[in-house]
Amino acid sequence: MTAVTKPIRMNWLDAARLAAAFGIIGVHSTSDRMGKAFIDYDVQDRIFPVLMRTVSELANSEFFFFLALFLLAFKLERRPMSYAATMHQQAQRLLIPFAFWTIFYAFFVLFKANAFGYLDPMVERVMSPSIWVDYFLLGSSQYHMHFIPTIFLILLFHPIFKLALKQPLLGLILIPLLAFNLSMSTWIWSNLTDRTTIDYLARASKVLSYLGYGFAAYAILGLWQRKFDAKLSKQILYFSLVIIAIMFLVKLTYAANSIQSGVYAPRIGMIYFSHTILPIFIILAFLGSQHFAWPEKMSNWSKYTFGTYLMHPIVIDLIDISMKGHQLLPYQYVLFKYTITLSITFSLAILVSRIPFVAWTIGLGPLPFSKAWKNKEHNKKPVALPAT
Secondary structure: OOOOOOOOOOHHHHHHHHHHHHHHHHHHHOOOOOOOOOOOOOHHHHHHHHHHHHHHHHHOHHHHHHHHHHHHHHHHHHOOOOHHHHHHHHHHHHHHHHHHHHHHHHHHHHHHHHHOOOHHHHHHHHOOHHHHHHHHHHOOOOOOOOHHHHHHHHHOOHHHHOHHHHOHHHHHHHHHHHHHHHHHHHHHHHHOOOHHHHHHHHHHHHHHHOHHHHHHHHHHHHHHOOOOOHHHHHHHHHHHHHHHHHHHHHHHHHHHHHHHHOOOOOOOHHHHHHHHHHHHHHHHHHHHOOOOOOOOOHHHHHOOHHHHHHHHHHHHHHHHHHOOOOOOOHHHHHHHHHHHHHHHHHHHHHHHHOOOOOHHHHOOOOOOOOHHHHHHHHHHOOOOOOOO
């Protein structure tokens, strides 16, 4: 009898997805109610929030972009699909939930605006037809929604990323493309004055430069397919940790500036490159840990990361509103906000995933009344046993 080999689960990749969710929530939990580095407090009070943000940014939004591209590459290599089928699937998984959350956040932000006394301009903003164009094209209805339209535009180019599968050195194209984005965005913000023009040109520059993450994703997938043994994997892990440590030291210089100024300023120079190249070495570190005994339950938890990404601002805003008038030191406020946001958001994602009519909003279920939804509902009904 032939032994059945149990398929190997990429638990290291599940761990990376969880790290991305923890990191994003950490980044968004370490600013004050106006998105600054607790500018109204003394310098020493800013140290903990800024350092916690710096650690959280080890799994930053660029890491989320990279993971999304790597997961697509991995799935397409396992189960190839046509370009049209791939983009249709991605549109269903990304754009339909995006439309739902765009409308939701466009009105949800009014609660916080009302609580902090800037309701009138926000209502006027929502009533403007042009702002809805920005909401749907730029994802500007909430600070995290930019991810979905941006990643979808990047995915349009996924066939050319496959060149790096057999030629991993093409992954290095990320560096000049990031330099292109830094140069273009600096020129755009320095020479243009119309905010709408700035926003759209800056986004176009970002999409073009972040194509480099697609090449890097396929390059790393190509390396992973070569089946590293435990010894080589450990060497990759150690090498990645050394580079991460060096880049982290550079990021600490940015943290020092933020602590002094109370503002999270735009990143330039080596600070920018350390921030944007870091995701590559973070994923390499996780890949280097592929022979570790990662818990099997990682796969169960990791599927909720997209939901936590989409819904965590709800909890953060509600905490900001509920804590109005309460005097906490920045470190107390940040720890409270991070702990509560992380636990409630994951619980909320699990709850939503178990309700078929809304599970699609976080990418974990078919659209209501679609063919797949009807089949799923039909399969839940008891099946009569054949007569004996």
